[in-house]
Amino acid sequence: MSEVREKAVLAGKTAAILGGLGTEAKNEALLAAAKALEEQAAEIIAANREDLERGRQNGTSESLLDRLALNESRIAGIAEGLRQIVELPDPVGDVLATIDRPNGLHIVQQRVPLGVIGIIYEARPNVTVDAVGLCLKTGNAVVLRGGSSALSSNRKIVEIIHRTLEQTTVPKDAVQLIEDPNRSSVDEMLKLNGLLDVVIPRGGSSLIQTVVQNATVPVIETGAGICHTFLDETADPAMAEEIALNAKVQRPSVCNSMETLLVHRSYANRHLADLAEKFREAGVELRGCETTRKLVAWANPATEEDYATEYNDYILNVKIVDDLDEALAHIARFGTKHSECIVTENGGNAARFQQEVDAAAVYHNASTRFTDGFEFGFGAEIGISTQKLHARGPMGLPALTSSKYIIHGNGQIRK
Missing domain, CATH: 3.40.309.10 (Aldehyde Dehydrogenase; Chain A, domain 2)
Structure with a gap:
């Protein structure tokens, strides 16, 4: 079994557990992760230094290196984003509508997690933490596929998050990082129907169009910014x-x-x-x-x-x-x-x-x-949607939920 499929399967096995966790349990895990990231900032910066050096050797522009770079201040900001997510209302379980039918059926529309979310993104390692925070708060497992330019940073961040989650009721397998840097790993993610419920690309227009044009898994399209x-x-x-x-x-x-x-x-x-x-x-x-x-x-x-x-x-x-x-x-x-x-x-x-x-x-x-989830008061964002279906603009917690109808009856049958 490939790395991509294996990790998607692992993430999927946690979906039911995540969906049943209460807000307090999820918040405790996010607060612990924020603390761990700050306390182990030196490890993250050392890993990030590897990415920056590799980028310079490959001729990466200074503006892109800036997107990649992490320091204590930026890591503190990333951790603060998690804490802001904790302070936000948990949308899971919210009642969106109630309907009482003449035949006695009582129908409730309720917010639920999407399930397993695949995130494909490029050079910014802060996206790794943003995605984890927003997905876990909404009871979703997440499969991350960051750019190869940030692989060392992302690997270290996820390693720290895994160590932290092992001390909480949130299963560590709910967070998966695809480490295969080859384009084939992205192509495979886009076809994981039945394992991924949605794919969200976050990056430049080339990446986004590749995902939109080739995915068979449903896509929430984020847009390039001209x-x-x-x-x-x-x-x-x-x-x-x-x-x-x-x-x-x-x-x-x-x-x-x-x-x-x-x-x-x-x-x-x-x-x-x-x-x-x-x-x-x-x-x-x-x-x-x-x-x-x-x-x-x-x-x-x-x-x-x-x-x-x-x-x-x-x-x-x-x-x-x-x-x-x-x-x-x-x-x-x-x-x-x-x-x-x-x-x-x-x-x-x-x-x-x-x-x-x-x-x-x-x-x-x-x-x-x-135009940013943090600035809009969302704590962080999974991306900025430029489409018109399901979500638009900075995508915070509600954008990572769907809904289902809960119907109560007392023996009704349809005639």
Whole structure:
């Protein structure tokens, strides 16, 4: 039996046990895991150092190395995410609806775990802990397949979690890590019907499309982030500058960072040159339309391919638009339904933007960097769904549940 199938089987054997655990038992396990991760941070950092060194030898970009890197502060943040999950209400068992039929049937719709969840993700080892926390809190077993670039870090994190769970009522086999770095392990996961109840990909567009196009297991699609910020004609210059810079440079390697800045022509004539200098000081390469390059001589030309690219790097497209209509049309063409922002003092334009833009998160006067389970108060997230079925946006605890109907009768038969 392959590693993938063997570990999926092990995870599946724990599903019934997990589904029967109460909130207190699950919370105790998560608190113990948070404490263990902090106390054994040195082990995790040492393992992470192996991944970083291997990445440098393979020519990995600095922005991707930043996504991979762990330190005591980041590990403390990861542990805090688990503690926040503990503080959140447990959705399992929630009653969604009750129905009393004329024939005497009493029907209750109740939240239940999905079962066994497969998570396929790339370079960020914090996703390992987020996924474990959210899945265990909702009574789900989880099969993790992280990227090879973070294998040492993920292996150590799961090792610590396994040691911790052995001291709790949560079975350690509920958490499984696929260590086979070959693409074939992903391909096999996508076909594990009957062993995995759902697969969730988390990463770049290539990974997500591979999963969506090849899986026979049901998929919750998370999306790449080609996010836009539109500086409208009435945008407050100080606010616009802070939001735009934050959206791009605070952490450019993540999916909610801005890739294209749309600027109203009138605003650009007054303020774009100064804003561009701020980006240059921050080390950002600008790629602009023809009008942008007239206002910012050092900007490189932007192509159609650039507008369709998720850089995850210190590169930003800038496009001048004549009005809100043109901004909306550009977003409709190039956006990935992730996160979009308008900066404006015009309430009508803000309302129209938020109504017409088709995205999981649509902002008025705030950075797209807030599209995140932690920032939304979910403790952590399993991913950001850009689809419209079952879940959309940052996926917290309720997104990892399904429901079933509990029906009570007293001898009814259908005639």
